[in-house]
Amino acid sequence: MNKPPNNNELSESWRFWLGLAQKRGFVQIMSALTLNSYFTQRFTKGLPCPALNCYACPAAAFACPIGSIQHFVGRRKVPLYVLGVVGLVGALIGRASCGWFCPFGWFQELVYKLPTPKLRLPNRFNWTRYVVLAVLVGVVPTITREPWFCKLCPAGMLEAGIPVVLIEPGVRHLIGTLYWVKIGILGVFLAWMSATRRPFCRWACPLGALWSPLNPISSFRLQVDQDICIRCDRCQAVCPVDIRVYEDPTSGACIRCLQCVPECPVSCISVTSPGWSVEADRTGLPGAA
């Protein structure tokens, strides 16, 4: 069994990731502001953002990748550009965008901090997000030529549906049954996210479903030194998606938030990348990765 390193033995790269993990809240705030920076939208709205951020939001500066994919699918075109951007982000950082840049993911984490009764749910049924992706982003928009995921998306309701109706009285006469259905879906998720960690990301997000299979092969990955790990489950206790990191550090559910890295009492979790894993290991010692 390897010996856990003491603080003096930790490499500079490991300290860097540790410091970064502690700044995640700040990065999430800055990301939410940047993605909804309004003034840049004339130049940047043709770029798909690396997060689920509704482009119908009056302040949105980037295009929602899922909304854009549905638009192409509805026009019977292959969304090469959008899938390329999504694929590039996934290949480089996997689902780290969910943990660092997604405003709706950040919102879920904030709601979970409310002092309400908590409900821990296993990740056994988290394949449902693939069903959402296939049915509401793929099949139904192809048949109906309508972006059905957008019509039901709780993030869209929060970021666009409600603000637009509040800002522009002229659109209030357009409110129909679908609007109230969407309010109901948002209400369900609000109640759920106050009790369970990131339920939308875990069970419903189609963008997360696109990135999940790329997690094991992305450039930015976690690795666990199984010889040092004591299976104390502290990683799961702080994990926003409630996973045991040591069971599968490259799990498709992991959002690479790095909260488990400083939390680990034996420092067995580190950041790695294919091609430069030795440099990014915990101790920086040659051959220790």
Added chain:
Amino acid sequence: MNNKGSTDQMNVEPEQESQGTASVEGQRRLFLINRVLIVLAVAAILAGLFFDQWHIVLRNAILL
């Protein structure tokens, strides 16, 4: 006892060595897949730009 210990060591070492080699090969395979994926993604972006999909995304986003 010593003999038994050294026999165990002889049995274990080749196994650990093969595991280490498999791990290095796995890392190399992941590295290659990752780089191929990056190249494919960049190619898809360029192909999309060639077909003016940037404007389609922009128009769709602005019309909303």
